[in-house]
Every structure is written in C-alpha cells, then in structure tokens.
Amino acid sequence: MEPVMAVAIGMLYAAAIFLMLRRSIVKLVIGLMLLSNAANLLIFTSAGMIRGAPPLIPEGLPAPPGAVADPLPQAVVLTAIVIAFGVLAFAVVLIRRAYEIVKADDLDKMKETDT
Amino acid sequence: MIQFAVLSGFVLAAFAPLFHQWFGGRASFVLAVFPALLALWFLGQVPAVMQGEVLYLQLDWVPSLGMSLSFMIDGLALLFALLITVIGTFVLIYAGGYLKGHRDLVRFHVVMLAFMVSMLGLVLADGLITLFVFWELTSITSYLLIGFSHADIEARKSARQGLFVTFGGGLALMAGLVLLGTASGSWSLAEITAGGVDLREHDLYLPMLLCLLLAAFTKSAQFPFHFWLPNAMAAPTPVSAYLHSATMVKAGIYLLARLQPSLGGTEAWIGILSVVGAFTMFTGAFLAIRHTNIKKMLAYSTVMALGTLTMLLGIGTEGALITFVTFLLAHSLYKGALFMVAGILDHETGTKDITAMGGLRPLMPVTAIIAVIAALSLAGAPPLFGFIAKELMFEAVLEAQTFGLLILLLAFVSAFLTIAVAAIIALRPFFGERRATPRVAHEAPLSMLLGPACLAALSLLLGVVPVLAGMGVLTAAASAVMGEPVTVSLSLWHGINIPLVMSIVTLGLGYALFRRWDRVRAHLARLNPVVARGPEAGYEAIMHWVTVVSDWQTRILQNGYMRNYILVMVVVLIALIGNSLLLRHPLEIVFEFDVRFHEVIVVAMMVLGALFAAISRSRLSAVVSVGIMGFSIALTFILFSAPDLGITQLLVETLTVILLVLVLFRLPRFASLSTPLERVRDILVAGSLGVLVTLLILTAWGIDQFIPISEYMIENSVPLAHGRNIVNVILVDYRSLDTLGEIFVLALAAIGVIAMLKLRAPIKSAKPSAPEKESGHG
Numbered sequence: 001m002e003p004v005m006a007v008a009i010g011m012l013y014a015a016a017i018f019l020m021l022r023r024s025i026v027k028l029v030i031g032l033m034l035l036s037n038a039a040n041l042l043i044f045t046s047a048g049m050i051r052g053a054p055p056l057i058p059e060g061l062p063a064p065p066g067a068v069a070d071p072l073p074q075a076v077v078l079t080a081i082v083i084a085f086g087v088l089a090f091a092v093v094l095i096r097r098a099y100e101i102v103k104a105d106d107l108d109k110m111k112e113t114d115t
Numbered sequence: 116m117i118q119f120a121v122l123s124g125f126v127l128a129a130f131a132p133l134f135h136q137w138f139g140g141r142a143s144f145v146l147a148v149f150p151a152l153l154a155l156w157f158l159g160q161v162p163a164v165m166q167g168e169v170l171y172l173q174l175d176w177v178p179s180l181g182m183s184l185s186f187m188i189d190g191l192a193l194l195f196a197l198l199i200t201v202i203g204t205f206v207l208i209y210a211g212g213y214l215k216g217h218r219d220l221v222r223f224h225v226v227m228l229a230f231m232v233s234m235l236g237l238v239l240a241d242g243l244i245t246l247f248v249f250w251e252l253t254s255i256t257s258y259l260l261i262g263f264s265h266a267d268i269e270a271r272k273s274a275r276q277g278l279f280v281t282f283g284g285g286l287a288l289m290a291g292l293v294l295l296g297t298a299s300g301s302w303s304l305a306e307i308t309a310g311g312v313d314l315r316e317h318d319l320y321l322p323m324l325l326c327l328l329l330a331a332f333t334k335s336a337q338f339p340f341h342f343w344l345p346n347a348m349a350a351p352t353p354v355s356a357y358l359h360s361a362t363m364v365k366a367g368i369y370l371l372a373r374l375q376p377s378l379g380g381t382e383a384w385i386g387i388l389s390v391v392g393a394f395t396m397f398t399g400a401f402l403a404i405r406h407t408n409i410k411k412m413l414a415y416s417t418v419m420a421l422g423t424l425t426m427l428l429g430i431g432t433e434g435a436l437i438t439f440v441t442f443l444l445a446h447s448l449y450k451g452a453l454f455m456v457a458g459i460l461d462h463e464t465g466t467k468d469i470t471a472m473g474g475l476r477p478l479m480p481v482t483a484i485i486a487v488i489a490a491l492s493l494a495g496a497p498p499l500f501g502f503i504a505k506e507l508m509f510e511a512v513l514e515a516q517t518f519g520l521l522i523l524l525l526a527f528v529s530a531f532l533t534i535a536v537a538a539i540i541a542l543r544p545f546f547g548e549r550r551a552t553p554r555v556a557h558e559a560p561l562s563m564l565l566g567p568a569c570l571a572a573l574s575l576l577l578g579v580v581p582v583l584a585g586m587g588v589l590t591a592a593a594s595a596v597m598g599e600p601v602t603v604s605l606s607l608w609h610g611i612n613i614p615l616v617m618s619i620v621t622l623g624l625g626y627a628l629f630r631r632w633d634r635v636r637a638h639l640a641r642l643n644p645v646v647a648r649g650p651e652a653g654y655e656a657i658m659h660w661v662t663v664v665s666d667w668q669t670r671i672l673q674n675g676y677m678r679n680y681i682l683v684m685v686v687v688l689i690a691l692i693g694n695s696l697l698l699r700h701p702l703e704i705v706f707e708f709d710v711r712f713h714e715v716i717v718v719a720m721m722v723l724g725a726l727f728a729a730i731s732r733s734r735l736s737a738v739v740s741v742g743i744m745g746f747s748i749a750l751t752f753i754l755f756s757a758p759d760l761g762i763t764q765l766l767v768e769t770l771t772v773i774l775l776v777l778v779l780f781r782l783p784r785f786a787s788l789s790t791p792l793e794r795v796r797d798i799l800v801a802g803s804l805g806v807l808v809t810l811l812i813l814t815a816w817g818i819d820q821f822i823p824i825s826e827y828m829i830e831n832s833v834p835l836a837h838g839r840n841i842v843n844v845i846l847v848d849y850r851s852l853d854t855l856g857e858i859f860v861l862a863l864a865a866i867g868v869i870a871m872l873k874l875r876a877p878i879k880s881a882k883p884s885a886p887e888k889e890s891g892h893g
Contacts, residue, residue, distance in 0.1 A: 048816070072823065
C-alpha cells in the first residue's frame with residue numbers, strides 16, 4: 001500500500017505548493033490546508049501501514065495480543081491535525097480581516113506594511 | 116569572598132534608584148562608599164602581593180564549560196584594581212557635584228556602577244571566558260555612557276562609533292582567546308602565564324597574536340582606531356575622566372601587559388607594538404595641539420599616552436616594563452585630575468573652548484593650583500611623578516633595539532608637543548587677560564575639587580617621595596608584567612645624562628611652541644584636508660557601504676511578494692532534498708505492491724479532491740473538493756488501524772468546511788491573477804517537489820535505523836498508565852507536555868481570532884495622522 005500512498009502524498013504536496021504560489025489569498029489558505037494534510041499523511045505513512053490492528057489493548061490483557069500499528073506517529077499526527085485546525089482558523093480570520101482593511105485579495109497588493 | 120563583594124556592585128547598580136529616593140542629591144556620595152571600601156580592601160592586599168604572592172581566589176562558575184569566576188590578584192591586577200576603585204570613588208563624588216540636579220543622574224549612577232564592576236572583573240578575572248564577558252560589558256556600559264545625552268545626535272553617533280569599533284575588537288578578542296585557550300590547553304590566565312607550553316613556538320602563535328592585538332588596539336584607541344576616543348568626549352566629563360582616560364581605554368593595555376610574559380618578546384610582538392605604539396603616540400600629540408576644545412585636547416593626549424604604553428610593552432626590556440607601570444600610574448593620576456579640571460571649567464564657564472577662557476585664576480584659585488600641578492606632571496616637569504615617568508621613558512626608548520631611531524624621534528617630538536598641550540591647558544584659562552565667558556565663573560564646590568585635588572596631590576607626593584610608589588605596588592606590578600621578579604627603585608635625580616638633556620630640550624621647545632600656539636594652529640589648519648582623510652573617513656566609508664549593501668539585499672530578499680518567499684523556500688527545499696536523496700546516496704526504492712481495490716478508490720478520491728481544489732475556478736467547488744479530500748483521509752486512517760485519527764480528522768474536517776463556508780464566502784470570488792508562463796513555472800516547481808516527496812517516502816520506508824521507541828509505550832500502557840487506548844495514553848501521559856503545548860497553541864489561536872473579530876472599533880476610527888505614524892515607527 002505504501003507505494004500508492006507515496007504517489008498520492010506527492011500529488012497532495014504538488015497541489016498544495018501550486019495553490020500557495022497563487023496570488024489569490026483564498027487559494028493560499030486552501031493550499032495551506034492541503035499542505036498540512038499532506039504532512040500528516042507523510043508522517044502516518046512513513047511508520048508503515050498495517051490493516052486492522054489498531055493500538056488498543058483488550059480488557060484483561062496487559063499488552064496487545066499481536067503486533068499493532070505504531071501508536072507514536074498516530075499520537076503525533078493527532079496533535080498535528082488539531083494544531084493545523086487552529087492555525088487554519090486563525091489564518092482564515094486573518095485574511096478576512098486583511099481583506100476588510102486592504103480591500104484586495106491580491107497578495108501583491110499586500111506588500112506594504114502601512115495600510 | 117571578594118568575588119561576591121565585587122559583583123554585588125551589579126546589585127547595587129540595580130538598586131541605585133532607591134538610593135536616590137532615600138538620599139536625594141547626596142546619593143552620589145553614599146554610592147561612593149562602595150568603591151572606597153573595595154579600595155581599602157585592595158590596599159590591605161598590598162603587603163602580601165609585595166612579597167611576590169599571587170592571591171588566587173578559586174570560584175567555579177560553569178565548570179562543565181571551563182568557566183570560572185576565579186580571581187587572580189597579582190601586582191598588575193592590584194595596580195589596576197586600585198586605580199579603578201580609588202579614581203572611581205573620586206569620580207562618583209565629583210559627579211555628585213557635576214551632574215547635580217541632572218534629571219538623568221539616576222541612570223548615570225546605574226551605568227557607572229555597572230561599568231566599575233565590569234572593569235574590576237576584567238582586571239581580576241582569571242578565566243579567559245570571564246575576561247571576555249567583562250570586556251564586552253565594559254564596551255556596553257561605555258556605549259551607554261557616551262550616549263548619556265541621548266537627545267544629542269552627535270552623542271548618539273559617537274556612542275555608536277565607539278561601540279562598533281570596540282565590539283569589532285571584541286570579536287577578535289573572542290577568536291584570540293579561543294586560540295590561546297586551545298594552544299595552551301588551559302582556560303586560566305594564571306596557568307597560562309605560569310608557562311608550561313611555550314606559546315611563542317606554537318603554530319597558532321601568529322593568528323592568536325594578531326587577534327589579541329586587534330582587540331587591544333581597538334579598545335585602547337591605537338592608530339588607526341584612535342578616532343573613537345576623542346569622539347567619546349560627548350560623554351559627561353566624569354565619564355571621560357574615568358572611562359576614557361584612567362580605566363577602560365587601558366583595558367587593551369592591561370591585556371597586552373597580562374600577555375607580555377607568555378606572548379611577548381618575539382619579533383612580531385616587538386615590531387608591531389613599538390611601531391604602532393610610537394605612531395599612535397605621535398598622532399595623539401600632534402592632533403592634540405590642533406584642537407581648542409579642552410576635552411578633545413585631553414583626549415588626544417590620552418591617545419598619546421596609550422601609544423606610549425603600547426610602545427613600552429613593545430620594547431619589552433626590564434627598564435621599559437618598569438617604565439610602563441610607572442607611566443601607567445602617573446598618567447592615570449594626572450589625566451584623571453586634568454579631566455576633572457576641564458569639567459570644572461566647562462561647568463563654571465559654560466564653554467569648552469580654551470581660547471575663550473582667560474584670567475580665571477583670581478576667580479578659581481584652587482582649581483588653578485590643581486590644574487598647574489597636574490599639567491606639570493603631564494608635561495613631565497620636576498618634581499612631579501610625571502617627570503620620573505618621562506625620564507624613564509626616554510631611557511627605555513634609548514634602549515630600544517628595533518626601529519630605535521624612529522621611535523626615539525617620535526618620542527622626542529611627542530614629548531615637546533605634549534609639553535605645549537600641558538602648558539596650554541594649565542596657563543591659557545587661568546592666566547593672562549581676563550575674558551568674558553558665557554557663564555560668570557565661580558570656584559567649584561568642594562565635591563568637585565576633592566577628586567582632582569587628591570589626585571594632583573598624589574602626583575606631587577609620589578614625585579617628591581618616589582620610593583613610596585616603588586615600594587608600593589609598582590614593584591609587584593612590574594614583576595607581573597616581566598614574568599620574573601624585578602625591583603623598581605625610582606628617584607627624581609638620575610644625574611646629568613641623555614634623558615635629562617632631552618627633558619630640558621623638550622621643555623624649552625614645548626614652551627616655545629606654547630607661546631606661538633595660535634600661529635602654529637593657523638598653519639596646521641592647512642593640513643585639515645589630510646587629517647580629514649584619516650582612519651575616521653575609512654570608518655565612515657565602511658558604515659556607508661554597510662548601509663548601502665544591507666539596503667540593497669533587503670530590497671532583494673524582503674521584496675514583499677509572498678509567492679516569491681514561498682518560491683525561494685520551496686526551491687531551496689527541492690535543492691536540499693534532491694541533493695541528499697539523489698546525489699549523495701544511491702536511490703534504493705522498496706516497492707511492495709499489496710493493494711486492495713477499496714483502498715485505491717479512497718486514495719484516488721483523496722488525490723482527485725486535492726487536484727481539483729488546485730485547479731478549480733470557483734470557491735464552492737474548491738471547498739467541496741477539499742472536504743472530499745479530508746474525508747478520504749479520515750477513511751484512510753480508519754482503514755489502516757488509526758481509529759482515533761479517523762475520528763479527529765472527521766470532526767476537524769466538518770468544522771473546517773463550516774468555517775470556510777462561513778468566512779470565505781464573504782471574500783471575493785477566485786480571481787485568476789497569474790500569467791500562463793507563471794503557471795507553468797509554478798506547476799514545474801510544485802511538481803518537482805511532489806516527485807521528490809514521493810521518492811523520499813519510498814526511500815525512507817526501506818530504512819530502519821532505530822528500534823521504534825513505541826515498544827516501551829505499548830508494553831507499559833496498562834501496567835504503568837492504566838490505559839487501554841495507547842494513542843490516548845501517549846497524548847495525556849507519556850507526552851502530556853506536548854498536549855499542554857497544543858492546548859496553549861489552540862488557546863492562543865482562539866484569542867487571536869476573537870481579537871480580530873471583536874476588537875475593531877479603534878482601528879476603524881484611527882485615521883493614521885502624521886505624528887502618530889512617526890511614533891509608530893520609532
């Protein structure tokens with residue numbers, strides 16, 4: 001499965017970077033979302049992908065009976081998902097505010113520090 | 116523990132404002148008790164050090180880094196420490212009168228005390244790194260004191276100049292000390308001067324020497340770095356008297372003297388030091404008589420003295436080193452007194468221009484006496500201590516082997532120029548025709564007379580009874596510089612010999628020059644264009660080009676175009692990943708193809724969603740595509756054993772879509788702003804990164820360098836943390852601080868969002884008016 005995921009993640013990265021290079025500020029934000037998702041998948045995939053073995057321990061046992069998926073990347077990605085959402089919320093409100101003040105969604109018109 | 120006593124000065128500096136509340140205008144006198152007590156302690160050490168003992172006070176600071184707060188008190192350190200504390204006491208008392216009622220007197224005390232402690236630390240420190248720290252502290256405090264009158268643009272400019280020059284030297288010092296530490300294998304000055312490794316034969320000797328000399332020359336205003344010192348006269352006079360004549364500028368000299376036993380005596384040392392010193396001596400003396408500003412004259416004569424000291428270290432014979440310590444002491448005494456006299460004149464008459472003063476003796480009799488005594492010592496007239504120092508100096512110069520004739524000539528010329536300067540300073544303001552000054556002069560208050568009077572009296576006393584100085588700390592100091600015991604026996608009368616003849620001739624010539632000073636100055640004005648092209652012009656040119664280049668590169672790098680920044684970052688990333696992935700390692704791709712049909716469908720939806728979002732021309736379809744991608748990712752997580760991730764992703768994705776719909780639709784429609792060419796370029800860049808990431812994953816997947824640490828977490832999840840969902844246990848237990856940080860980030864983002872949505876009234880009303888803009892940029 002990993003080769004397929006590798007290609008998919010590469011495409012996500014390409015789409016994200018392409019969007020971030022646009023001048024439209026809305027596209028920049030969408031690019032940012034794609035980028036954070038792609039990075040999450042990158043971490044998740046690089047630990048290896050195992051089917052049907054979640055890192056859970058059944059009642060009554062001290063440890064999982066067999067091999068389970070690596071829980072550490074999952075924990076890291078979980079944190080990353082939540083933080084990415086926080087950043088996104090902030091960015092979205094920020095560009096909305098910037099648009100109200102600058103009256104432009106063209107990043108090239110936002111290159112001065114004075115409004 | 117004397118270390119703590121000395122360092123407590125920093126605490127005292129911090130609490131100096133409190134003293135102003137308690138004692139008001141008398142705070143200066145109360146604070147002067149601190150250096151006075153330290154001076155007494157150091158005086159108490161004189162007998163022991165006289166016996167040739169070296170007091171070594173061990174105190175570790177950061178032992179793992181080899182940093183110590185150990186103090187080494189030998190003759191040299193003791194001489195400096197005494198000068199710093201004694202003159203510091205007088206200067207603080209003097210400042211109480213000079214800056215009486217000044218609104219920034221508090222700031223003055225804070226910085227002045229901090230400087231005093233830094234300077235003491237510098238001369239007492241045993242560790243090389245500690246020495247460096249204190250060295251830089253003196254540069255910073257000096258900067259703050261030169262720029263004391265911060266409303267004055269000249270003061271700010273001079274302060275910055277002093278800072279740049281001395282910090283430039285500080286960098287060289289760092290390098291030099293590291294080389295010294297590496298070459299000698301020890302970070303303690305005591306061990307290095309005790310010998311062991313012969314540093315003169317070491318491969319690193321020359322680079323080490325050059326770095327350390329650069330540091331010393333910038334700090335001690337040697338040619339061609341002498342220009343910052345006269346400009347530093349923008350500082351209040353107590354500062355000039357203390358930092359820029361008696362103490363800080365001698366830090367470089369101290370460093371050289373400290374290293375003389377370990378590094379001195381080689382051809383490079385003798386050649387560089389004697390020539391640079393002699394040339395600095397001449398430059399200082401020559402430039403001094405061009406000026407009419409009394410502080411500038413004194414500053415240039417300080418440059419002259421610093422040059423003399425460097426030259427004496429260069430000559431390096433036993434006689435020269437005895438002269439070195441004698442001259443050092445003599446100079447600190449008379450120059451401190453003269454600067455304070457200059458401050459009195461400035462304070463009482465309202466001008467610094469010496470040609471505007473005259474006939475002040477009946478009005479200020481005490482100041483006049485002090486000025487004459489101190490100036491006689493500067494001129495080197497008997498029976499003052501300066502005379503002894505000058506006689507010895509001529510003797511030492513006559514002994515010089517390398518460049519002997521050149522040095523002799525420069526010393527001779529400098530001596531009679533200095534005598535003229537001394538005569539001008541002592542005689543012009545006080546004798547001759549009475550001149551009207553901007554302020555009607557009065558005798559200075561006692562607080563301002565005490566310091567210069569004591570220093571002048573010391574000059575006289577040591578001149579008449581030189582055995583006091585010789586018996587005192589000078590023998591120990593000369594031994595420390597020499598690296599072996601020497602005896603200093605000073606006397607006024609050496610019999611009729613060449614130095615005496617030279618003294619008499621220079622006194623005559625100097626007096627003649629004094630009589631014709633006004634005419635000579637007019638002639639010297641013709642040299643102005645030459646002087647204007649001196650090293651200071653070089654400094655200005657460097658600063659100019661630094662500004663031009665940084666302006667240019669800021670325009671290039673900080674161009675304000677977001678996409679350019681991202682483009683640069685991505686291209687650099689491609690270059691770095693590509694370099695290590697494709698060029699430095701053979702590409703090993705593990706390719707195991709184990710795929711189920713439904714998984715491919717999910718992944719395909721994910722990719723299509725992303726790609727469609729990238730090319731979509733409408734906001735709605737872009738948001739929908741992103742949503743599809745997000746839900747496909749959630750499915751992927753669930754399919755591959757990560758139910759927690761799947762749940763979180765689902766929740767977040769739902770929220771995201773709602774957020775985008777709510778907010779983004781108040782924004783304008785997608786605009787197509789780029790040209791086709793730009794799009795092609797962006798596709799190429801984005802595509803290359805995508806390909807590289809794919810290759811990276813395929814390569815990284817086959818590499819197992821470390822055993823995963825999660826084994827521990829899986830095994831201990833139930834026994835230690837009592838949790839059955841291992842991912843949850845990691846989040847709230849093993850790595851709970853990460854989660855705390857995450858909560859913090861979310862809270863910050865939430866606060867930011869609320870601030871941007873709610874706090875809008877002030878910004879809407881604030882039409883930026885001109886003065887507001889000004890303050891905003893300041």
